[in-house]
Amino acid sequence: ASAVPAQQRGPWMTFLRSLASSKGDLSSITAPPFILSGTSLVEYSKFWAELPDAFVAPTMILDKEERALAVLKWFIATLKGQYTSRNETLGSEKKPLNPFLGEVFLGKWETETEGTTILVSEQVSHHPPVTAYAIYNDIYGIELQGYNGQKASFATTTLNVRQVGHAVLYIKKFDEYYYITLPTLHIEGLFYGAPYVELEQNTLIQSSSGYRATIEYSGKGYFSGKKNTFKAKFYAGEESAALYTISGQWSGKSTIMNEHTKKESLFYDATEHNVVPLIVKPLDQQADYESRRAWEKVAAAVQVMDYDTIHVEKSKIENQQRELRKKEKELGIKWQRRYFELIEDEGPLKDLAELAGVEPDEKVWRFDREAFEHSTDSKL
């Protein structure tokens, strides 16, 4: 437990023991203060589109095979931000704040070439925690919608996290959908107090155009002994022979092999790609249910490691939420989600999931764009 501050070695060991007996709901575990982040989990939806150029690239490719490859490249490009950005900025993986029901995170990316890309993220469920999000760029006609929750289990000193939910990318110009499953991850380095994410098992990307990709993840000691390793196979329709094989590190370089010509070339280099910062309104212009405003005092206390204030301010928010739930129960009213609704999935999603050989979700969280655009929140 070398990375654990001396005076927190005791609490850290207690924490690891509590992890071992946890029931899988990460949010119910109180972690020692030094591992806390001042960022709420509802913000993590931004990692899907911090590279607006990669996000819109597929819309400009007319050949559907090339376009499907560009979607695979965008997906691979998101992984570094999704799963290693806290290590880069905070020194290790941290425990995000547990979003309250109805917590909203809004932002936009403004870039020269891509124009405006909007992010709407909402905590649509608290028990179990589920975040729904929509990211869209109307100039290029592309929209990502998805939702995710986590199921955790603890084995020796590794925390295993299975993600529940999926993402769907829609490209308007071609009326084309991509169904994307979410990677399974585990947290290593916990014992040393320097946790980091490693991906495992696989992701499936199924396009309505028939193309599909399977990405298999592995960490140190598997394919190449390097961390963050993956091997992707890209297929046309029912074909069993891959057209391309892409392999390497999702946090570094990867190459693509054309299985026909056996020619290999660079596919993507994550170290070459700088993320575009998300523009978020100043706190005084945010509604009180917006994430950074709601958690402002906690985030400030985390910044200066003021553990007492973290506890006091977090408890205020948690008690306020408990009161709300109690009142709703007494009045027999259900919490109204702002920008997402849980609907029976009848659309293309079901067919895509079946095409992908994945059990479609009974109900899916769908972005209510009307509601968002008619709200003052859309003045980003």
Ligand SMILES: CCC(=O)OC[C@H](C)CC[C@H]1O[C@H]2C[C@H]3[C@@H]4CC=C5C[C@@H](O)CC[C@]5(C)[C@H]4CC[C@]3(C)[C@H]2[C@@H]1C
């Ligand atoms: C409660 C256990 C605890 O506090 O242990 C402390 C350690 C920091 C390890 C547990 C936390 O590790 C964090 C990593 C988080 C995931 C990172 C990236 C993503 C991708 C994003 O698209 C969706 C959310 C997801 C899966 C995060 C979910 C929450 C994770 C596992 C945090 C753990 C509580």
